[in-house]
Amino acid sequence: MPTPPNADHSIDAAHGPAHHDGSSTHDESRRRFLKLGGASLGAAAAVGTAAAGALGGTGLAFADPADPSRGDLVVLVYLMGGADGLTLVPPHGEGRYYDRRPSLSVAPPGQGGGAIDLDGFFGMNPALGALHDGPFAAGHLAVIQATGFGENHPSLRSHFAAQGFSQRGSSDPAVLSGWLARYVHHAGLRSGVPAVSVSGGRLDESLGGFDQAYGVSTVDRFILDGFGGSGAERAAVRQAFTSAYGGHEAPLGRAGTATLDAVLHVENSGAAAIATANGATYPGSSLGRALADVARLARADLGLQVATISTGAWDTHDGQAGSIGGLMTNLGDSLAAFYADLGPLADEVTVIVDSEFGRTTEENGSGGTDHGKAGAMMVMGRSVRGGVYADWPTLTDSDGEPDLRVTRDYRSVLTEVLGARGNPAALDRVFPGFTAQAPLGLFT
């Protein structure tokens, strides 16, 4: 999957620094990207202030009542492969659904294996039962149907292009940074560890371009080890790393230096000793472990503001009935456990579930579905006004294709989330050139 440069200086660049300038120092680079982004001196000063605050140890994990502008911790759970929104949130009230999905529909509520009714028209897949019984029943889960990329583009049905569009928040190939990278950068949220991807150690594309975003595989293994000897020798090893990477003027040098800083922050925070709370039980899956780690990092005093998790494999072209149930159970159980684990802290956490596209309304000849257009998103948090939100286009074809038409651009949903729960300072810089639809009223 294509990813934009990590820790580069292109966050708003009309054209990314495909060639890094080997002669520039880190500070020069930062000034340069601010210039490219057209940021005012005021913005540059704000960045400096936030960084200074972090050094002073004021980084708070959650929104500070005395400083509401920090905003919630935003957690993006990204379903890789194109999740079938019509199976997650089946429109059991529309007869066409059962015509188009003779073998891949969810039965109406009340029948064996039937959907859990949400509003008389939409249901939730019974495999998401834990999500329904926990967050949805508590009124803290919003389901938004018929969401997707709202523009026409010839590459919309490519996984790799569409993942790029949705994670960068733009189809413009000149926009290299991720939408969350722009958010956290422009909000000036520079505490110890403001942004992580817990996706096997790599950085998700949505955070690409932010120089304080860290790819974490697990909190327990986010350490510098493998070397031997006395404590003094190990300290000398660490110092050698710091010198060698600090002196290396390239993206690798910056990534290495940032990593060494983050390791120290995480070590000092004691995050590895923080336990799951409130009796929550996560599935043993990588998604479950990743969400458990996000909760630990959030409880540690690291100033975490953004976390992303990518989880596959939702590309169900073949034998969908056999594969999607386990994916949904894992998703629902993991999110429900996270919600339970956070307890009252969920007041200051908003989770977004998104995917690159939905799937064709018709099933194919292999018992699966192909790449389509609109899918379903979810937003979870204790400030969410729970329910189903849909400007439902019905399952009539879209431009002659068996697709669900997009009636809500996912960027409108993301804009609403950041507007209501994020740091407002950055809002107009996250999706440049995009005009959001009127808010749905997802938040209380």
Add this chain to the structure above:
Amino acid sequence: MDLATHVANRLTFGSSPSVRAEIAAVGVDAWIDAQLDPASISDPEGDRITGLFPALTASSRANESQGGSPPPFDQLRHSLTLRAVRSRRQLHEVMVHVWHDHFNVRFVVPRTFHHIEPDRTVARRHALGTFRELLRASAHSAAMLLYLDNASSNANSPLGVNENWARELLELHTLGIVDGTQVYDEADVRGVAEIMSGWSLNDAFEFTYKPDFHHRGAVSVLGGGFSVGADSGYADGVALLDHLARHPSTARHLATKLVRRFVADDPPAALVASAAQVYLDNDTAIVPVLRHIFASSAFRRGGEAKLKRPFELLMSMFRTLEVDIPDSAGPVATGQVVPWVVSGALDEMGLEPLTWPAPDGPPDTASYWMGSNMLLKRWRYGGQLTHGYLAPLQVDLPSLLPTPRPTTAGGVIDALTSRLVGAAVTPDERAALLGFLGRGPDEPISTGETDQALANLVGLILALPTFQYR
């Protein structure tokens, strides 16, 4: 860095004393010429490796029915490691991996042929042949037809064709989306799926053309660039693949990938354009394109950094340290030793070959591989190797230093970096290593002190920024 070291870094799985000696013996150009003609290189070690793993030469059916110990997929993984470390046909082996990535196949629970067969009949057989034949081989492989569902795509079922393979055939295998430009549309995806419908498998998982699965009716794709009549059949699918292989957009797509592999993450446009023209002028032959790239000034000046991906990093450690990898009948027969240690390390660092989860294959750009935990694991692994934590892999650390030993801290560091990297490291890196030893370059260091520091020192050199690049 001199040209010979640069060439060793880019065209092999890692610079080592032996490959640098090979290049020095015949000169860079003659060495590249030989690498482009692998049959001209005697490779007894490569032949011996083939002989160690029965699954590599057994029939698919035999592998499938035997299951066996070690499992055929483990035999393949083990052989890829040993070949990357020891084969003298290094460029051929590099290209095998390039094509595995290009035609990526991945199953959660692999059946044997999913990986053995494409290694044998697709990537390895055609690594330096023509792309036209390579594409045909992939399109006939059970692995690909199953992975991307064409085996079950039945145009005459009520629900019609499955578009999965057709989409990736256009986007990933041939025409591509190059710099955001796409020369085909949704109708082309469907049309290609229709023309290729019927390319399927029999009950023994062998290629078979099923006329009753094949779309009935005329189809025209790519703006009329390729059309078939209502009576189309298998031969029309072959012709379509050839048409795609020879398409200028395919040329640009492949040239971009190859230039990215060997020259720079952001491929110089002029070199991509000229390499694409060489590809078209030579009817999709791969060797002339590589020869063109390797002769270019963009390649030779070597200014652009290319980050080693996990397999390349690990193999380069093995090669330069001359790690002793047990491959006697015992460990190979149990299938445990090298696959287990090596697989675990690669998985931790981000990716083991043949396990990328999506059809696009792993990215060959630095940004993907610089996530924090990925860096920590890269750094950790060199230390673990030199400290002997990865038994049964063994490194003879004292042999890395010349006799008599250098007597100053700077002398020790220069000898080690020259031996391990084949070139000087940067002044900052040298200063960092001196800092680790806690002395100035001209201060003396005893043999005992050197021995005491050696495992950490060598581990650090393997973790330096310079060693992360190929």
